[in-house]
Amino acid sequence: MPEWTVAQPTKLTFDTPVTDLHVRIVNGTVNIVGTDDPTAHLQVSEIEGPPLVVTQQDGTLTVAYDDLPWKGFLKWLDRKGWRRSAVVSLAVPARTRIEVGVVGAGAVVSGVQGSVSVKGVAGDTTLVALSGPVRAETVSGNVEAQSVTGDLRFASVSGDLTVVEGSGPSVRADTVGGSMILDLDPGGPTDVKLTSVSGEIAIRLPDPADADVEANTASGAISNAFDGLRVQGMWGAHKLTGRLGTGSGRLRATTVSGSIALLRRPAGEHEPEPPAASGDNAGTTDKKVL
Incomplete structure (x- = not known):
């Protein structure tokens, strides 16, 4: 399973098909746009605190912190864990299914034809x-x-x-x-x-x-x-x-x-x-x- 640890501003392109996108960040911003391009693109323009972990497996692209699970996301209230921030932009095929979790971060999702699920503690x-x-x-x-x-x-x-x-x-x-x-x-x-x-x-x-x-x-x-x-x-x-x-x-x-x-x-x-x-x-x- 391909895996990247992102600790500084970075750009990545994923040539293998992406059918599902999972993003979980704390503070900062996530911007996701659906496009006609069959490849997916990631840009992390700002990051502070722990690194983001990017994985791709069986069509699922995940951009998240290791200690921030999707299950029980809305109950994640560990204030020490809030001491981090990232600004993340993604362009994915329009039919991609999206799951986004934000804690104190803003989220924008546009131009997507697949299902979209957003969970937010604040932001x-x-x-x-x-x-x-x-x-x-x-x-x-x-x-x-x-x-x-x-x-x-x-x-x-x-x-x-x-x-x-x-x-x-x-x-x-x-x-x-x-x-x-x-x-x-x-x-x-x-x-x-x-x-x-x-x-x-x-x-x-x-x-x-x-x-x-x-x-x-x-x-x-x-x-x-x-x-x-x-x-x-x-x-x-x-x-x-x-x-x-x-x-x-x-x-x-x-x-x-x-x-x-x-x-x-x-x-x-x-x-x-x-x-x-x-x-x-x-x-x-x-x-x-x-």
């Missing part, structure tokens, strides 16, 4: 133009998803979720104290289920929209921009129900003390294009210890 995550299923789990980091067309799953303790131009067939999001802001533009029926304890929920739908809607809050406020829906409850608990268009989609939102807002996008409103992410494909090396 924000940006997901751009992903067409496969996406799962993001965070303790306190925020997640922004732009132009994601696959199924989206999100779970957080206090991190926020922002979805821009979401057009996937389903969204499932659960948070304790984080807020959720979803701007949806589905091309067909969409199944959305959002659950929060104290976080606020805001959903913007196109007009006209097709969805069966039910939103509940135990003690928060509800605001609604659609005439076809009705709000029940004067004091305490509030419930918003009704059908928009044919009702082919499904929207469920529940919060205990947070507020819920259902917003309307005017017909024909132009949305800005999301910023393009960039990758670094340059450079190769055949050294094993770097």
